[in-house]
Amino acid sequence: MNNIVNGSVTSPAGFTAVAVPAGLKKEDQLDLAFVVSERDCACAAVFTTNQVVAAPVIVDRETLAMNNTAVRAIVANAKNANACTGEPGLVNARETQRLTAVALGIRPDQVLLLSTGVIGVQLPMDKIRAGVETAGEILQHKEAKEQREERGREAARAIMTTDTRPKHLAVAVELPGGGLVTIGGMAKGAGMIHPNIATMLAVITTDARIAPDMLQTMLGTAVHHSFNRISVDGDTSTNDTVLLLANGASGTAVADEQSYTLFTEALTFVCTELAKMIVKDGEGATKFVEIQVTGAATDAEAHTIANTIATSPLVKTAFAGSDPNWGRILAAAGRAGIPFDQNQTSLWIGIPSAERLQLVAQGTPTDYQEVDAAHVFAQPEFQVKLQVGMGMGTAVVWTCDLSHEYVSINADYRT
């Protein structure tokens, strides 16, 4: 598996993209984008589990129920989520789908929608209409390869909201039969406590040929180990969506077990890298922290404990303040709703280049040196490992710190 320098959703063969300033953001910033395939795509999707679901999610679900074998395009807009907009919002979403189909000369049921931004405000359809028409016109001109690559990166820029940088990558994978397939991806995230409350959108493209059912299974696996590791289970926004398009343009099919495994690994890698980019670009984030929980009764229980630690404001402010106030980590674990014996817990912290430092052994603080613990917490990236002594369940989640003014109250609590 090889990383493609500056790769994106347009790195796989047969995909192009375009981004335009439709006037949703200020000052001519890119805010509306198409990702388009020249051939029909198999499509897999993972949507928010929120009870309140945005109009584009409703329309995408309906569309994919009718057609998940011949998808041709995605239209994405930033600045307006088209959520909590009632029947008018649904009408606007369907109109956006129809307009895009007309602009690209395809059927409406070949177009999927992504929206992110403010909730409860109707889409400005005049701007959407003009933006879609402009994007369609641009795509009618044949483009050079370099142009196509640049447009993939521009699409990643168009879906940004409070993100400070676009998030995209691509990898090439050689499958057992010698065929080379490419997987590209882009995402937007941000929001202090990540996808659980701020919208997370991701588009993954590949030129491999894969049947829709298999594609859906692969995406489920990849999302479970990536985007769901930066989110509290079930705590998603009204718009969270991951779409995966496979157009087969490479001529290589993923059908046998070995290819399946290799491709799923590569897909998981792409999703994991995008997920980590989202954490690192968390609003105000200055630290990237891996939370590893071991010794839980099940993986799911480990995940719940890890998530509770990863989303605790008091833990996150301690990270920000470089204050190894590890009691907050144990206190967060203890309120996760998972039974364990505090006298069996052990805690380590660490950075990649050095041995882990043990802070707690069997429920009692070790005689570690405060300066050593503070050194770890001062790094831009570090790991926290909690062993709860109940079984073999493990989980890893990624989180960031909670910085700024809230810190001035909480991070200095011990001094």
Place this chain on the structure above:
Amino acid sequence: MNNIVNGSVTSPAGFTAVAVPAGLKKEDQLDLAFVVSERDCACAAVFTTNQVVAAPVIVDRETLAMNNTAVRAIVANAKNANACTGEPGLVNARETQRLTAVALGIRPDQVLLLSTGVIGVQLPMDKIRAGVETAGEILQHKEAKEQREERGREAARAIMTTDTRPKHLAVAVELPGGGLVTIGGMAKGAGMIHPNIATMLAVITTDARIAPDMLQTMLGTAVHHSFNRISVDGDTSTNDTVLLLANGASGTAVADEQSYTLFTEALTFVCTELAKMIVKDGEGATKFVEIQVTGAATDAEAHTIANTIATSPLVKTAFAGSDPNWGRILAAAGRAGIPFDQNQTSLWIGIPSAERLQLVAQGTPTDYQEVDAAHVFAQPEFQVKLQVGMGMGTAVVWTCDLSHEYVSINADYRT
């Protein structure tokens, strides 16, 4: 029921208190306190549900299992929670209990412990020992009534950590037979997201005579409608404790049903006022918001939805920014894990003196004026009411805003 001006735990007959600077906090601030009854007390208690439990909680549970009919004193310290301190922490807690018993000439099993502060650090026992001795000596001198009242307020000051003001009150209640009983209380709270992660301690005293079992039932009811309304169910710190002492010094017993009801109402009032004081003194709080959820299938489901709204950082920053970005309220409700139909939801906001403003009707935004919504969100106290259209379940919780730098990123998201 009458409020007692400047009342506290020493307002009921037969209770006194003392607070000293034991050197746990800086600059001679009060940090160690006794609440003492001249007679044996029936005692009820509610403790944290965290899996990780501080040493004083373990010792209190053990003590009350042996003796809940002849409790005489509570010793409380700030600045150190004695949590995650293993076996040495338990030894120190028991030693604190023993030292207090010696200082007061009572048995160790008549003393209960409260600790709040940093986790994972052993109690400085030399300071505790000296503080307990000093407090004991002060109590050997007979005190005037005014002194006793002042000492109750000082005890409330001694248990403060990041609290900006002491929290105490007392009420007098006339029972059906003509007997007058008094209920006093003090609490400490703070921590941005309230008792769910910052320690909440409360001591309630009364001179009514009440059997321990009945006292426990009354406290359970009162806590359910007060302290648990500012907390996520089960999300408590390692030290959260509410203690209720009844010494019977008024000579009036609570035994019949009518007295039971009246007393429980008064007790709930005291606990609710203390709970609201905690919210209003939340770290950095500038707004006090009541979240009311109606139309859930059950009260418990309404409570879960209300708590999810009340603890959502995005909702709380919208409060702080006086930005009626109500989509965040619906999005938070939708991720509470409780099924409802977004097309049946309605949302109102309001202040006590005016008619409620409806923002959403049956899932669709109303044509309300933005300036009217902004006016409500600009008030220091307001109400949010969400109807989810599933049944008759209701719940009320109280929360505050999330202010400062986090706001500068999130509160202006729509502008």
